[in-house]
Amino acid sequence: MSINVAIDGPAGAGKSTIAKSAAGELGFIYVDTGALYRSVAYYCIGRGADTKDREAIAALLPEITPELRFIEGAQHVFVNGEDVSDKIRTPEISMGASNVSAIPAVREFLFDLQKKIAAENNVIMDGRDIGTVVLPNAQLKIFLTASAEERASRRFKELSEKGEKVTFEEVLEDVNKRDYNDMHRDIAPLRQAEDAVLLDTTSLDLEQSKEKVIAMIKELL
Numbered sequence: 001m002s003i004n005v006a007i008d009g010p011a012g013a014g015k016s017t018i019a020k021s022a023a024g025e026l027g028f029i030y031v032d033t034g035a036l037y038r039s040v041a042y043y044c045i046g047r048g049a050d051t052k053d054r055e056a057i058a059a060l061l062p063e064i065t066p067e068l069r070f071i072e073g074a075q076h077v078f079v080n081g082e083d084v085s086d087k088i089r090t091p092e093i094s095m096g097a098s099n100v101s102a103i104p105a106v107r108e109f110l111f112d113l114q115k116k117i118a119a120e121n122n123v124i125m126d127g128r129d130i131g132t133v134v135l136p137n138a139q140l141k142i143f144l145t146a147s148a149e150e151r152a153s154r155r156f157k158e159l160s161e162k163g164e165k166v167t168f169e170e171v172l173e174d175v176n177k178r179d180y181n182d183m184h185r186d187i188a189p190l191r192q193a194e195d196a197v198l199l200d201t202t203s204l205d206l207e208q209s210k211e212k213v214i215a216m217i218k219e220l221l
């Protein structure tokens, strides 16, 4: 049986960085499910659709074939054969992904793909509803969080390094807005599963956070 580790938490808590390096060290596959929601947003925005328009988005889903490929251990997201991994990392797509992720048809559309990867591989899967909905039987569930200010400051640094022209205030507003969206939607809202371990990384650096996650997984093995 494959080993499934679910890591959920709000945007910017460090889930992807931590999960990716822990997975690399343990020989697990790291699955970033947010990239799937981002790829749907990317396609729909490219077609000129409003990501809040439930009917318009649902109507576009049959045109989308999202795919995750693992190239030298790194996840790449493909949409209809095009590698969109880098293009989906903009603030516009972040907000679009948050919008489309509130649409039940979108969640349903991406559900099987996530289940299948977890059934076939030892995975560390990160998202918002992995422990609560996608992998309720995961052997380990971690809810990773940090204060909104700390998460915004990490994301601000990341975007600035990439040359994106944003202010800290804009990033903080974005983080707060996405938190609100993700926690208040009707379907699969972001929340800590009852059996998840809470890990607050506000005063931990990446290395310390990663060590804690690896220690928890090693206990399982």
Ligand code: DC
Pocket: 011, 012, 033, 034, 035, 037, 038, 094, 097, 098, 099, 101, 102, 126, 127, 128, 129, 130, 178, 182
């Ligand atoms: O993790 P991320 O920032 O790349 O996710 C982008 C958006 O997708 C986020 O605002 C919420 C949504 N999402 C979700 O609803 N469920 C998941 N399992 C992963 C992401």
